[in-house]
Amino acid sequence: MTELISPTPPVADARLPWDEAMADPIGAIAAARTQHGDTFVIEGARSPFLFLFSAVGVQSFYAVAESDASKGVADWQMLRRKLPPELFRDRRTFPHDLFARDDVVQYLDVVRSAITIACDELGDSGTLEVFDFTRRLGHRVGLGTWAGPCGTSTEFNELIDALDELDGAAAFVDPGAMAAVAASDYAAERAALATAEEIIGRAVDVRDADAHEHTDHFQRIVNTWSDAEPDARREGIARDVILVHLGSMSNLFSALGWLLVDVTTRPELAAAIRGGDHALAERCALESTRIAQRSIMLRAVLQPIEVDDGTQTWTVEPGVMLATLLPLTNLATEDLRAYDPERWNRRRIRDGRGGGDERELVTAFGHGAHTCPAQPFSLSVMTAVLEAMIDRYDLEPQFADASPRAAQIGGVARAAAPCPLMYARRSA
Numbered sequence: 373m374t375e376l377i378s379p380t381p382p383v384a385d386a387r388l389p390w391d392e393a394m395a396d397p398i399g400a401i402a403a404a405r406t407q408h409g410d411t412f413v414i415e416g417a418r419s420p421f422l423f424l425f426s427a428v429g430v431q432s433f434y435a436v437a438e439s440d441a442s443k444g445v446a447d448w449q450m451l452r453r454k455l456p457p458e459l460f461r462d463r464r465t466f467p468h469d470l471f472a473r474d475d476v477v478q479y480l481d482v483v484r485s486a487i488t489i490a491c492d493e494l495g496d497s498g499t500l501e502v503f504d505f506t507r508r509l510g511h512r513v514g515l516g517t518w519a520g521p522c523g524t525s526t527e528f529n530e531l532i533d534a535l536d537e538l539d540g541a542a543a544f545v546d547p548g549a550m551a552a553v554a555a556s557d558y559a560a561e562r563a564a565l566a567t568a569e570e571i572i573g574r575a576v577d578v579r580d581a582d583a584h585e586h587t588d589h590f591q592r593i594v595n596t597w598s599d600a601e602p603d604a605r606r607e608g609i610a611r612d613v614i615l616v617h618l619g620s621m622s623n624l625f626s627a628l629g630w631l632l633v634d635v636t637t638r639p640e641l642a643a644a645i646r647g648g649d650h651a652l653a654e655r656c657a658l659e660s661t662r663i664a665q666r667s668i669m670l671r672a673v674l675q676p677i678e679v680d681d682g683t684q685t686w687t688v689e690p691g692v693m694l695a696t697l698l699p700l701t702n703l704a705t706e707d708l709r710a711y712d713p714e715r716w717n718r719r720r721i722r723d724g725r726g727g728g729d730e731r732e733l734v735t736a737f738g739h740g741a742h743t744c745p746a747q748p749f750s751l752s753v754m755t756a757v758l759e760a761m762i763d764r765y766d767l768e769p770q771f772a773d774a775s776p777r778a779a780q781i782g783g784v785a786r787a788a789a790p791c792p793l794m795y796a797r798r799s800a
């Protein structure tokens with residue numbers, strides 16, 4: 373299929389993890405880059421992937437127009453490996469709409485109450501597993517924000533079990549498992565979708581019966597369905613909520629987990645944050661996210677385009693997937709492999725530390741038109757949780773080494789092994 377690209381680029385003798393079981397897909401792509409340089413193709417079962425790693429190539433990747441090479445189509449092609457097609461049909465709310473006129477005060481209230489519930493569940497002392505803890509908390513914060521009454525409902529546990537079963541991120545966290553999903557025709561996913569719809573449907577009834585005037589994210593979703601027939605309205609609201617929530621599950625809880633891992637293993641950072649250095653907490657959130665990024669960034673080519681990589685301009689036809697892979701650029705130098713929150717000046721990387729002329733090569737939340745719309749929300753959640761945990765507890769890591777799961781390609785890393793953290797409530 374390389375005839376879709378001219379001149380013909382180097383073709384790597386490598387596979388992709390959706391087509392063939394692979395223990396270390398990122399290692400395989402790194403090896404292909406060592407052999408072929410910064411631009412090469414890997415043939416996928418459905419399309420050739422044109423990987424771009426040079427500074428100009430990655431700039432071209434981020435600059436391409438959505439109508440020419442689409443992130444939306446690429447995401448859908450990825451997620452449909454795990455999610456039944458009906459979930460994508462007739463959506464009326466997208467994260468962009470929810471976060472467009474963002475109101476930090478509104479969701480910080482939800483975050484604070486989610487943290488209070490999480491701490492009540494922990495009790496005074498014990499040992500938590502970092503990523504289990506942040507996953508549950510991420511569900512509570514997310515559902516409290518865009519599923520209103522669900523965040524506190526008695527069915528909370530049943531709902532998060534269903535959402536964990538549906539989890540679209542499995543398409544890139546556990547790519548080898550997608551063949552079984554296809555073979556079952558989404559049987560487990562469809563059952564989980566029905567459960568989640570039923571529970572969120574009841575939350576719609578609760579909101580309908582509530583005389584207060586709400587303005588939260590859930591209400592914004594409810595309002596977009598005001599003209600629909602009752603059954604379609606309930607289903608539509610539930611599916612909008614589910615798709616937004618699944619989007620949040622891709623990265624937020626795992627980035628929060630790495631933040632807790634990175635700061636609790638560096639007592640000097642924990643002490644400064646406990647002393648009230650809020651800006652440092654946010655720099656740590658950005659740095660932990662940058663280092664833990666495993667994202668494969670994709671754009672599905674829809675129109676013939678020219679892609680300049682600095683050495684060569686490639687003519688690329690529809691059917692090709694443009695790609696770049698954050699762990700290979702974010703961690704390219706010795707300096708970039710080091711954890712250093714001081715490389716960040718507010719939310720930008722300093723020149724000479726991964727910023728500057730080649731800034732597109734390093735990122736936590738993306739570049740250009742598709743930069744994460746939920747970055748302010750995510751950073752607020754991450755810093756609020758970190759500060760609350762450090763304020764309330766003495767925290768002692770019980771793991772020697774926390775490393776990313778090798779089979780994953782995409783999103784923020786999941787941990788290869790459990791990361792137990794001992795906690796003991798500090799006296800007031």
Ligand code: HEM
Binds near residue numbers: 467
């Ligand atoms: C720490 C948490 C998060 C990280 C590290 C993160 C990272 C990213 C990155 C790198 C991109 C750009 C991808 C690309 O250019 O191909 C992106 C886009 C996006 N993110 Fe996030 N994200 C996070 C949280 C969230 C949350 C909580 C939501 C939703 C509730 C969300 C929804 C989206 C959406 C919808 C886009 C696509 C925007 C577009 O196509 O224009 N993200 N995110």
